[in-house]
Amino acid sequence: MTNTLSPAWIAVDWGTSNLRAWAMGADGRVLAEAESDEGMGKLAPSDFEAALLRLITPWLAGTPPVLACGMVGSRQGWREAPYRAVPCTPLDRAALIAAPTTDPRLRVTIAPGLMQADPADVMRGEETQIAGALRLMPGYDGILCLPGTHSKWAHISAGEVVSFQTFMTGELFALLSTASVLRHGMQGSGWDEAAFDTAVTDALSRPERLGARLFSLRAQGLIAGLTPDAARARLSGLLIGMELAAARPYWLGQRVTLIGAEKLSTAYARALAAQGVTTGRLSVTDCTLAGLASLSPQHEATPQ
Incomplete structure (x- = not known):
């Protein structure tokens, strides 16, 4: 954290309990990583910018874009990123929400979670892991199970989340x-x-x-x-x-x-x-970074 870096972009996974960030190179390599215990559950909306700056300030020399996922986009987070309804792709660049910032070096966008109307269900953060899994396993059709505090089972077909259960x-x-x-x-x-x-x-x-x-x-x-x-x-x-x-x-x-x-x-x-x-x-971690990379400027510029 003491050396100044100029990453191409910064990946952020912001959960309820913890904040993790990675400085990413243009070639997809992780240049540096950092974490803190300043999760969403400890912060008011006005506290998020300062918490992020405490972690990534040495990486902001080139004003890299910051792509964030997880509870940072919840109703109690930095800015609410409305859920997208399944069936749908796990991530969509057009659905990214800009977070309000005062520091001119910060350009933060937040990936929204997914919702299911019947039976009612939601996810935040796991959709990014799912998107990363699909990048790591092209053409995957089947089930993704994400064990954790709130375990998710997601049915994946044709690149979309068809349904899920928590x-x-x-x-x-x-x-x-x-x-x-x-x-x-x-x-x-x-x-x-x-x-x-x-x-x-x-x-x-x-x-x-x-x-x-x-x-x-x-x-x-x-x-x-x-x-x-x-x-x-x-x-x-x-x-x-x-x-x-x-x-x-x-x-x-x-x-x-x-x-x-x-x-x-x-x-x-x-x-x-x-x-x-x-x-x-x-x-x-591999899935989270691969998912956020699919939203990065480098991925946008790569012919599909």
Whole structure:
């Protein structure tokens, strides 16, 4: 961050909790990267410009355009970027929204998210990852699963997002393991693969029993010596299994590619493999940068 750079453009992924930025060369290489904990959830609309400047000022010598995605475009963000309705391409340069700035070096545009009317659903940030996945896998038709706090399953065909479904699996795990009665048996960060596998199978076969199975984690910790490692793995397996049961129309007999953090993607891949589904994997960062690159001036100038 101490050296002045002249990138061709700057990529920004601005989530609820964190802000990440990359200085990009004209050839698509990452020249530098930086991040902070100044996510959307900590900022008022008037705070976004200063937060971004604190991170990327050394990169602004040539006034490069800044392309941003994620919660920065939400109603509580820098400026709301209205959702685009599916079925549609994941990104559209014509739909970019300019953010209000006072520093003459800043030229910031925000990519909008996607919406689905029935069943009602929305995404912000994942559409950019999906666009990047389609650049990395030209002609891809199938399912993209994006595990996370709010996991997404998206049906992709002919370069468009046909439909998608969101599951609050990650948020439920966080709440149940840290703020419910189950927290007393969830200490540490260990793992038990056998316990995970059993819980996935249990939830897939009897999803209506989830509430009872969850409380049994507490009871088994009290009377049967269930270890924290096994409890955490079983909680994860129950929740992911519940998600897979509901998302079955997306993955059954389909080509599935995972876009997510390594540890979480491994858990989803393991759960799906038990159902006979072999999954591909892509990096979140690679997909985000490839998606934003499709909106960059360099991409616009490249013959298609």
